[in-house]
Structure formats: structure tokens, C-alpha cells
Amino acid sequence: MGHKMTDVRDMQRVIISPSTRFFTETVEVGRISPLSFFEAGASQYKDKRFYWQNADKTLTLVGIGHAYILANGKTDGRFEDISDQWKQLCSILIKEEKDIDPVLFGGFSFDEDNRKVSEWDGFPSGYFVVPSFQLKIEEGKTLVSINMITNRKEAAADFERLREERDKLIHIAQVEEFDFANQNQIIATIERGKKKYLKAVENATDSIRKGKADKVVIARAIELQFEHDVNSVKALHAITNEQQESYQFGLQIGDSLFFGATPERLIEIKNGKAYSACVAGSIRRGKSAQEDRALGEELLGDRKNREEHQHVVSMISNIFHKYCSEVLIPKAPKLMKIRDIQHLYTSVEGTLGKENDIFSFVQALHPTPALGGVPTDVALEIIRQEEGMDRGYYAGPIGWTDASGNGEFAVAIRSALLMSDRAYLYAGGGIVADSVPELEYDETWVKFRPVLRALGGKLNG
CATH class of the missing domain: 3.60.120.10 (Anthranilate synthase)
Structure with a gap:
């Protein structure tokens, strides 16, 4: 069980270099149930999703796919490390006025000095993701963003593919009837x-x-x-x-x-x-x-x-x-x-x-x-x-x-x-x-x- 802890780093395929760019684009869409959007990502991104709703229900976030993962296995300096990595990413962000801010979502273990071989082996000390597809519902508006962090020359074609994928996810979420009823035995x-x-x-x-x-x-x-x-x-x-x-x-x-x-x-x-x-x-x-x-x-x-x-x-x-x-x-x-x-x-x-x-x-x-x-x-x-x-x-x-x-x-x-x-x-x-x-x-x-x-x-x- 203990072998999973290091896998997280391997998932970061993009190495931040002088040529790396962080693109984001937002579209406003009609009403979408956030859980339908979460479920729309199930077939392709089952393991790469997050969900958040604040206590007074004024903000809901759903993330599908990973544009980037920030993670560490540190006991000391784990909070500063994520903060520094995020600042570095934000410094290469290219966005227009109409585009909303990309979101970073994740968590930290309770006590990194007390880890044991357990059901938590796949969870590193700190783990955060920038989603490829980000749903944000706030102040009555439903916004879907694409986030892409890349150093590839083919960035424009890659982004076009993400747009098609985004439209597909929105369509599934709006049209499909999902059954959320719980029948767990x-x-x-x-x-x-x-x-x-x-x-x-x-x-x-x-x-x-x-x-x-x-x-x-x-x-x-x-x-x-x-x-x-x-x-x-x-x-x-x-x-x-x-x-x-x-x-x-x-x-x-x-x-x-x-x-x-x-x-x-x-x-x-x-x-x-x-x-x-x-x-x-x-x-x-x-x-x-x-x-x-x-x-x-x-x-x-x-x-x-x-x-x-x-x-x-x-x-x-x-x-x-x-x-x-x-x-x-x-x-x-x-x-x-x-x-x-x-x-x-x-x-x-x-x-x-x-x-x-x-x-x-x-x-x-x-x-x-x-x-x-x-x-x-x-x-x-x-x-x-x-x-x-x-x-x-x-x-x-x-x-x-x-x-x-x-x-x-x-x-x-x-x-x-x-x-x-x-x-x-x-x-x-x-x-x-x-x-x-x-x-x-x-x-x-x-x-x-x-x-x-x-x-x-x-x-x-």
C-alpha cells in the first residue's frame, strides 16, 4: 500500500519553463446542476474531479480534469511550497478581462508527522489541482472555464480540442437525466x-x-x-x-x-x-x-x-x-x-x-x-x-x-x-x-x- 505516495509527482507532465504559458477562457452558460456537470466528467475523468459548495450556498465550484497538479510530501514547509508554486503559475497566466480567475482546489493531511500505512496512502501531504474544466456558479451566473498550462508549440490546436470537450461536457450536463438516488446496501x-x-x-x-x-x-x-x-x-x-x-x-x-x-x-x-x-x-x-x-x-x-x-x-x-x-x-x-x-x-x-x-x-x-x-x-x-x-x-x-x-x-x-x-x-x-x-x-x-x-x-x- 505504501507505494502510492510518490505517484502524484509523476502526474505533473508539464515542467514549468520560460516557454510555459497558462491560458484560461470563460463562457457563460444557462443553468447547469453542478452535480450533473460533475457526473458528465465521469466517463473520461472519473479520478480527476472535485466539488465544493460554501456554507451559505452562494458559491459552487466543480473541477473536471487536471490542467496541473501541485503536490508535495513535505512535513515542513508544505504550505509555503504550495503557495510558492501557485504564485509561480499565476505569474504566467494569460487572461482577458471577461475571463474569470482560474481556481486551485485541494487539501492537506491533518498531521504529516503521524502518517501510517493506511487507506490514506494515495494522499500526499498537500495535494492541489488546477482543473482543465472549471464550473463556477455565483450570483446567479453559471460560468465554465477552460484552463490550460502548456509549453507545447501546438497550444492553439490543443486549446481548440479543449473547447470541443467543454461543449460536450456542458451538453451532457444539461441534457442527460442523471439518477442520484442512493441505494447502497x-x-x-x-x-x-x-x-x-x-x-x-x-x-x-x-x-x-x-x-x-x-x-x-x-x-x-x-x-x-x-x-x-x-x-x-x-x-x-x-x-x-x-x-x-x-x-x-x-x-x-x-x-x-x-x-x-x-x-x-x-x-x-x-x-x-x-x-x-x-x-x-x-x-x-x-x-x-x-x-x-x-x-x-x-x-x-x-x-x-x-x-x-x-x-x-x-x-x-x-x-x-x-x-x-x-x-x-x-x-x-x-x-x-x-x-x-x-x-x-x-x-x-x-x-x-x-x-x-x-x-x-x-x-x-x-x-x-x-x-x-x-x-x-x-x-x-x-x-x-x-x-x-x-x-x-x-x-x-x-x-x-x-x-x-x-x-x-x-x-x-x-x-x-x-x-x-x-x-x-x-x-x-x-x-x-x-x-x-x-x-x-x-x-x-x-x-x-x-x-x-x-x-x-x-x-x-
């Missing part, structure tokens, strides 16, 4: 290392009581086996219906699809402004509106949850003060209610400094206390020692940036890795001094629920 649910997980929670609690850390996030995984291979687009369709107030994402690498619906934004940059959100501290939803309100009030007044939330606010505000001018942070958290759970939420905003880009923020903000712990370095050491699994891209940063420096990254939780007839689901929780292993275990099932439902699974209660 789960034949087995395998709990991976339940005993190890309970022991890890116990040991983490012990370390916290001894004063080594304030909070450590311990995660676990389950494996689902299906009767047949699960179709990527059906899984994405189901998850987009599942979690309305979340970021929906899908990243295909080889025959694996990493997908999910996460409520947690890491960073957004729009027109020189940076935005983040602190989400930490949670409680279940109520059976009635009245019970829901009472639970919300309980959460807002709960000392343990408020402290946990404050850790996150302090950390994120420190980073914003370092990279931004004019930072705005509300004094008290609000409630963020999603289908299965409600969280404490505080927004953060700042004006971006010239020398920083979205990758500076991703590097500084990852891992957040909500997915690593407090203090970060101690928490990561405890996770490496106790958790016993490779998180891969689970809880890592996933998102996009464009040639103008806009972009958005979310934290890849409520997610799963889909491989043919298997899926690996991941969930974790913040362990503090008074955590009870069995209760933490029960809470992971609440967090598995959205993805489990999307894959056709049933949970009791």
Missing part, C-alpha cells in the same frame, strides 16, 4: 479499535488531570462495507441534502473520493478581507423548539463549553492580529444550529496585510483547538502517542484559492473516504479533565450520523 459496519479509542480517551484525560494539556481531541474511525461499489456523485448528492448549513466538498484522488459536509470554516479571503469563525462547545438539538431553546441556553451558560470556546477565540484572534490590521471580534458567542447538533460560534474579521496569502492563514490556524487541542504541540504529541491511526485528510484544511488571492478553506470533519465498495468514516471529540470515555464514544456516533445517513446507513436513536 451496507453489508458490514466494522468498528476500528474501539478498545484502543476508550483507552486513548482515558489516557488523555489522565494527562490533562496531571496538567500536561487543557484539551486533547481524540478521534476514531469506522469502516463500512457495501454490496456494490458506491457511486461518487450519489454520495455527494446525498451529503448535500443532509447538511444544509455546511461546506460540502469532494476531492477525488485516484479511485478514492474524500467527501463530507463540514460546519467548520477555517479561513475565507474576499477582496482583501479575511474572515474566520470560532466553533467550539456543543450540545444536542431538542425534540421540540422549546427544548431546543432550553438546550441552547444551557450551552451558552455552561462553564466547560464557554472555556473550550474561549480557547479557540484567543488562538484565532492572536493569528488575525499578526496577519491583519483592523480586527473585529464580538464579545460573546452566538448559537450555530445544524441538523444534529448546536455549537457556540464567534465570527472574526480582519483586513489582510500585503505579504500574506490564504496559505499563511491555513498554516497558522491548522490544527485548530477544536481538532487538535490546547496547547497545540502537547495535544498533537498525545494524539500521536494515543490515537493509533492515520487521520489522513480528516480534520485537515480543504478548500480553494484563485489567481486574485480570494479563497476559502474549511476543516474537513463530518467526512469519509470512499474507496469502491468501502467507506472509512472519522469522528472525534474534545477530551477535557472530566471527560467520561463511554460518553465520548457515544458522542462520536452523533458525529458519524450525517455521513452514515448519506451512505445509506441507519443509526438507532
